[in-house]
Amino acid sequence: MAAEAGPISKVLIVIAMQKEATPLVHKFNLVEAPAHQSTFPKGAPWVWYHGSYKGLHIDLVLPGMDAVLGVDSVGTVPVAVVTSFSIQTLKPDLIINAGTAGGFKAKGASITDVFLASDVAFHDRRIPIPVSIVSHFSYMCCPGVISILSLEMSKSCMCQTIHN
Template structure:
């Protein structure tokens, strides 16, 4: 094995620091469901990329265009080629995040979408939460050090000025590949201190961290996980209205970002 070169670490840190001082020019927004994506596609007047930057045969969809001073791409993982449902979950999220960063070299990634919220943490249906940190709750590996790897705790991009300007709620985000919550998941979510839970965020965070791209998480609450209504029923009942709230909040975030560099967020 070749010896580790500390000079490469220093050069990488210098590149990241320099990037933080440049105005943000290119944003990639990762959204899991078409219902969540289309209002923003229309809001930013984006067009579908018919000459795809992605490998042939994958169902992933890119909408792109220029909004104010920003090049914006909304990436939706598309629909399952056999079952025709949205490609939700961590596998699709990590793949499209990796492919999007490689192809588009964004200055910032935004993972936007709906999520379940916890009333014990003050969440209500319709709340929009800016995640402070993200972790997995369904990767249980009870071996020293591997247990922390499974949790995969990562910080979101620090954005104190954005938070102050838009008056969003903040909280931790916990990610797993199931819509419901098993007792094991509940225990892990409580340990993560999560205000909201989703099916993509920590996977996006892992890839963004790997490739050294800052990432922001914007999650709108469709259902109360520790409430009394069945999760699936409440999610479907509130999806349209909450997607509208998500659309408004993401637009405000993008408007705030326009003309700023990462260090000004």
């Protein structure tokens, strides 16, 4: 059963790397939640920033640093785990996964390109599998997002560009 659409008041932004998150933290004047206030499991390296901007409550989460390697915990597993936990505990109305198209440069994508999707397909890209068994999900499209965000259509109807 699908949830009823209502006004958006809580936004969850998920980003894999601190370097990508820092500009948004500053732009929205977000503050890092102290460990004792965090809803994250004790010992999890995840980072949680929160605050308000133009009437919206914004939560920004990232998987944090790998304790062994000392680098950002990028990749599908760390981001999926922090995203899943954040959805369950923070209960956002809208989820924005930012910084996920770095591999699309060869296809003509650039920084500031925005991809709006109405379908999700997942498979482990290192394992060749037939298209017929790829996990595929459709979900509600966000009507009006292109005009609300003042996006321009690009060469692909999925790719929009934000101009600052």
